[in-house]
Amino acid sequence: MSFKAVVLGAAGGIGQPLSLLLKANPLVKELALYDIVNTPGVAADLSHISTPAKVVGYLPPDDGLKKALAGADIVVIPAGVPRKPGVTYDDLFKINAGIVRDLATGIATAAPKAAVLVISNPVNSTVPIVVEVFKKHGVFDPKKIFGVTTLDVVRAQTFIAEVLGDLSLSSSINVPVVGGHSGVTIVPLFSQSSHPLPSGYATSDLEALTKRVQFGGDEVVKAKDGAGSATLSMAYAGAEFAEKVLRALKGEKGIVAPTFVHLTSDKSGGETVKKEIGKEIDYFSAPVELGPQGVAKILSLGKLTDSEKALIDAAVPELVINIEKGVSFIAPSK
Ligand code: NAD
Ligand code: LMR
DSSP states (O other): OOEEEEEETTTSTTHHHHHHHHHTOTTEEEEEEEOSSOHHHHHHHHHTSSSSOEEEEEOSTTTHHHHHHTTOSEEEEOOSOOOOTTOOHHHHHHHHHHHHHHHHHHHHHHOTTSEEEEOSSOHHHHHHHHHHHHHHTTOOOTTSEEEOOHHHHHHHHHHHHHHHTOGGGGGGOOOOEEEOSSGGGEEEOGGGOSSOOOTTOOHHHHHHHHHHHHTHHHHHHHHHTTSOSOOHHHHHHHHHHHHHHHHHHTTOOOEEEEEEEEOOSSTTSHHHHHHHHTSOOSEEEEEEEEETTEEEEEOOOOOOOHHHHHHHHHHHHHHHHHHHHHHHHHOTTO
């Protein structure tokens, strides 16, 4: 079984390396690249790679978005402006909210059953935008819409491996990162790491490590000095999450990854997570078991330390504001 994958924003800093990684993925049989510029060139280039996926580039004229999306199984969205020094996640909302709304409208009409993986920032608001657009079109399925928070996990894995002095461990480290995707809304649960931090690891060091994961994006934005934000690590993380979704769609069992999802009140597990958070909130990044329909089950946040509970308490008010901003962009009366 193999799939059609679509990248919206495929000519960008994330879009190009992400498309490269998807082209290299044997589960992808067809790869459609859509952007407002340059996709014919990116597609021609990738199409020479000797892997099975057929690659086609699309631009807006002649219903390019609709054609790109036709028959999609998975749609990944890295379209939109990135940060540079002095720009906040919330600043990106002004431009990216409209871009994501329009792309979501395209998906809701041309590929409403596809799994949608939202990378465009601010994820805490863009995911609710996609959900509200889908609701408006009567095609919302909470199992199918994912905010991609994998880069936070990838960073946590890497930084733990650095502390342990063995980078070769990093990809095998299983560490949940929950909450949202911006600053204090990002909550790494180091106490649940498959590879614990050294015993006697100082509280101040744990706080610094937590901050490094929460503000890892700033580290890259500062180093790139005006040339954008994380692209290569994001492409790696996005391709890793897409691969997990595809393997689960194919029927593989037991695949779990943290992702920012709608906490539905059905039997998906969303209610349990809401209770654990202890506040009324409609979205959260929680460990999710993936399945043939997308979300199979939203899993418990697990046993939290007092400091992790405090981090979640600090994350929730900002998350609620971010979520409401996305919802009211599409459904102002709510
Ligand atoms: P970029 O500017 O390099 O690329 C964005 C691409 O989107 C461009 O090619 C642009 O032409 C395209 N685009 C703009 N409007 C479009 C539209 N209406 N339809 C289709 N394509 C459109 O930016 P980037 O560095 O690739 O970052 C993209 C987004 O991803 C940003 O919002 C950034 O903040 C976000 N991001 C998210 C994470 C995460 O962890 N979720 C990590 C890094 C970056
Ligand atoms: C990241 O975490 O690197 C991204 O969200 C990009 C950014 O602006 O920080």
